[in-house]
Amino acid sequence: MVRAGMGDASLVLVIPSLWASDIDAEDQGTMLRGLAIMNVYPSTNMRLMLLRSMNKKIAVQLGFMPSRCFSISEQKTSLFALSCAVRGFSTLITLCLMELHPDNLVHAKKELGVEDPWVQEYADGRKFSLRAFMLSAKHEGSTFAQFAGQCIERNILPLA
Incomplete structure (x- = not known):
């Protein structure tokens, strides 16, 4: 210990x-x-x-x-229930935790062979990843809404 x-x-x-x-x-x-x-x-x-x-x-x-x-x-049960209630939740979390190499993305798009808009959105979404960080002291005392507004200005989506 x-x-x-x-x-x-x-x-x-x-x-x-x-x-x-x-x-x-x-x-x-x-x-x-x-x-x-x-x-x-x-x-x-x-x-x-x-x-x-x-x-x-x-x-x-x-x-x-x-x-x-x-x-x-x-x-597991809670995650399953949440993914049933919120369409795409488990996919969002899974995709944020797994990175896909750009070469594999091109291959996956060819393999699907579908031209529906959701395929392009799915492929584009695979480019993003989940990152964690410590907030600086300058955000101390801010509400989550204020912090989220500052994040959105920088093209960051905060998840709490």
Whole structure:
């Protein structure tokens, strides 16, 4: 824990193996690692990711705050529900997280062979990528609307 710098970390994520054959045993191990961190560094800001949603109840009984632990299956369900409610949401997020080389873009357009406007919009959208950054102190105290206005002037779309 010292080598990982948990005492100085602003956030510690305890993440299980998504390929574990025994999901309950993996969640149990994740909770035990979380408890060890809580015992050594009680003031550490920690998030606990579990594989099975029913194991979140056990984690809360062990002393983890409900807002600090989540289940990957709950996240999948929420993402699926959101993508059903907002047309194109999952595509937007997926495309923002994956970059496409320009040569592959030309090949993909030829492969589709469709001249519909959505194909061109899709191809153009593949040129963009998602970037994260820290805001400078000059934006401190601004509302999100004010900040978004400044971003739009620079052709940046802020996602919150």
